[in-house]
Amino acid sequence: MNAFVAVSVARYANLSSNLGVASDLSETCIASISRTMEQYGVSRNATSFCGLGTKILVKYDCEGRTTVRQMHQSPEFGHVSRNCRLPLSSGNQCRKCLNSGITYLRDLIGPDTNNITLSTCRDATYATLASRIGNASTLELLGCFFQVTELSIPSGSFPPLASPEPSPSTVGAISPSNSDAQMTTSRSTNPYHLTMVPTIGIVVTAVALTMLVVLVILIRKKNRELDESESLDKKSTKSIPSSLPVFKIHEDDSSSAFRKFSYKEMTNATNDFNTVIGQGGFGTVYKAELRDGLVAAVKRMNKVSEQAEQDFCREIELLAKLHHRNLVALKGFCINKKERFLVYDYMENGSLKDHLHATGKPPLSWGTRMKIAIDVANALVNIPKSFIHISSVN
Numbered sequence: 001m002n003a004f005v006a007v008s009v010a011r012y013a014n015l016s017s018n019l020g021v022a023s024d025l026s027e028t029c030i031a032s033i034s035r036t037m038e039q040y041g042v043s044r045n046a047t048s049f050c051g052l053g054t055k056i057l058v059k060y061d062c063e064g065r066t067t068v069r070q071m072h073q074s075p076e077f078g079h080v081s082r083n084c085r086l087p088l089s090s091g092n093q094c095r096k097c098l099n100s101g102i103t104y105l106r107d108l109i110g111p112d113t114n115n116i117t118l119s120t121c122r123d124a125t126y127a128t129l130a131s132r133i134g135n136a137s138t139l140e141l142l143g144c145f146f147q148v149t150e151l152s153i154p155s156g157s158f159p160p161l162a163s164p165e166p167s168p169s170t171v172g173a174i175s176p177s178n179s180d181a182q183m184t185t186s187r188s189t190n191p192y193h194l195t196m197v198p199t200i201g202i203v204v205t206a207v208a209l210t211m212l213v214v215l216v217i218l219i220r221k222k223n224r225e226l227d228e229s230e231s232l233d234k235k236s237t238k239s240i241p242s243s244l245p246v247f248k249i250h251e252d253d254s255s256s257a258f259r260k261f262s263y264k265e266m267t268n269a270t271n272d273f274n275t276v277i278g279q280g281g282f283g284t285v286y287k288a289e290l291r292d293g294l295v296a297a298v299k300r301m302n303k304v305s306e307q308a309e310q311d312f313c314r315e316i317e318l319l320a321k322l323h324h325r326n327l328v329a330l331k332g333f334c335i336n337k338k339e340r341f342l343v344y345d346y347m348e349n350g351s352l353k354d355h356l357h358a359t360g361k362p363p364l365s366w367g368t369r370m371k372i373a374i375d376v377a378n379a380l381v382n383i384p385k386s387f388i389h390i391s392s393v394n
């Protein structure tokens with residue numbers, strides 16, 4: 001606090017040469033603070049509640065010396081001025097300055113003195129030295145005298161430094177016209193701080209709100225997707241006839257049971273769908289090696305449309321029940337969200353179509369073709385009439 005007041009007194013001493021602040025100036029100061037606060041919508045009375053209403057009347061009366069001139073005229077002050085020349089940033093220079101100050105004060109007020117006089121004279125010495133130097137230097141001197149390093153003087157907070165010893169009339173200039181100039185400076189500084197805070201608040205709130213809206217939209221979208229896929233899943237599972245038997249070719253071979261596969265089984269068995277073996281009208285066909293040892297061909301449906309969904313269910317309905325040695329057996333299916341899979345026995349030599357239309361391979365002999373035709377006919381004979389009815393509709 002001492003340091004804070006001493007800086008202000010030094011700046012005032014620069015203009016008035018007085019080592020103290022007059023009562024009327026203190027009032028002008030408080031009035032201008034009130035006016036400034038009022039401009040920003042704060043009640044005038046607020047000064048007293050904010051601790052600004054108390055007048056701090058400072059008078060550095062050092063053994064009857066109350067002006068800069070009187071301090072300079074005291075014996076040995078020139079010694080202090082010489083030793084306290086800037087820079088004082090190094091410990092040695094500062095020590096030299098303080099030692100000369102202590103010698104000066106001891107000679108001035110004698111060894112038997114009280115602390116109040118000593119501290120008043122120290123502050124008067126500081127204010128006298130600081131009254132003739134610029135703001136940055138004032139703070140450097142402050143660091144040496146009071147060991148205070150955190151104070152800073154905003155540029156433009158004080159009127160321009162006047163000549164070393166201005167006439168007392170200069171004091172008049174500080175109030176009220178100069179105080180208005182100070183206010184103008186504060187006004188041009190304060191609005192910046194005052195507008196920055198709400199602006200940052202508004203920006204942060206806007207960003208937070210935008211993120212919230214995006215989050216809500218994403219959650220809604222995800223929920224809609226989940227609902228859609230759930231309803232599709234339910235619809236598809238419902239449309240697969242519950243009457244489908246768990247069909248077994250060999251009673252003791254569980255791998256041959258018709259079943260619903262999980263999506264994880266599909267991805268694992270096809271190495272994340274990296275085992276393409278063909279492309280058909282239904283979709284892409286992958287070779288799959290399931291954990292129970294079953295090697296299968298997995299058909300992945302292109303996309304789920306209403307029509308494709310019906311085809312998918314019809315294929316399951318037909319093929320799950322059909323079993324003939326000349327027909328590829330359907331082992332099961334998988335429904336995951338919008339994806340549909342059919343799992344067939346894997347045919348090592350590819351499909352009949354591959355053999356009939358393969359290019360680069362020797363054409364099938366007529367004997368083989370006849371055998372295939374008879375086998376297909378045999379399989380058709382074994383298809384129940386109801387299935388043929390369903391197929392013909394397709």
Ligand SMILES: Nc1ncnc2c1ncn2[C@@H]1O[C@H](COP(=O)(O)OP(=O)(O)OP(=O)(O)O)[C@@H](O)[C@H]1O
Pocket residue numbers: 277278279280281282283285297299328344345346347348350351353354
């Ligand atoms: N069970 C299977 N075992 C081995 N490969 C198969 C199997 N099913 C299909 N493929 C391979 O996948 C390719 C595409 O078969 P897919 O049955 O989808 O097509 P398609 O013969 O045009 O029939 P569709 O018109 O019914 O889709 C075949 O040409 C064949 O190479």
